[in-house]
Amino acid sequence: MxxxxxVRFTARDAAxxxxxxxxxxETLEEIKADEPGTLVYVNHMPVGESATRVFYELYEDRDAFLRHEEQPHVKRFLAEREQYLTNTEVTFLDEMAGKRPTSSQER
Structure with missing residues (x-):
């Protein structure tokens, strides 16, 4: 499944x-190169909120997400991001229905 x-991040300021x-x-480049179970990983900036970023992430399954979290580039991102942020909000999602990319195993 x-x-x-x-994930909604709020940065301290423009810098x-x-x-x-x-x-x-930098993290995304590593994800693209070496995470087949990561189907979607997109960084968005909400319109009119220049200090806010919203990531949407979709994984083949929960195990793929757990593998993602164990990658060295993700651990680096998680450790270094806090120096730039005032707030982080995470919402985990179970897919119910919709259109999504096919997994690499289904191709």
């Missing part, structure tokens, strides 16, 4: 948001 989450974006971009 696919497993997802939405912190820019530094957070660089850290997120």
């Amino acid at each position: 696919p497993y997802g989450l939405v 912190a948001a820019a530094a957070f974006d660089r850290l997120a971009a």
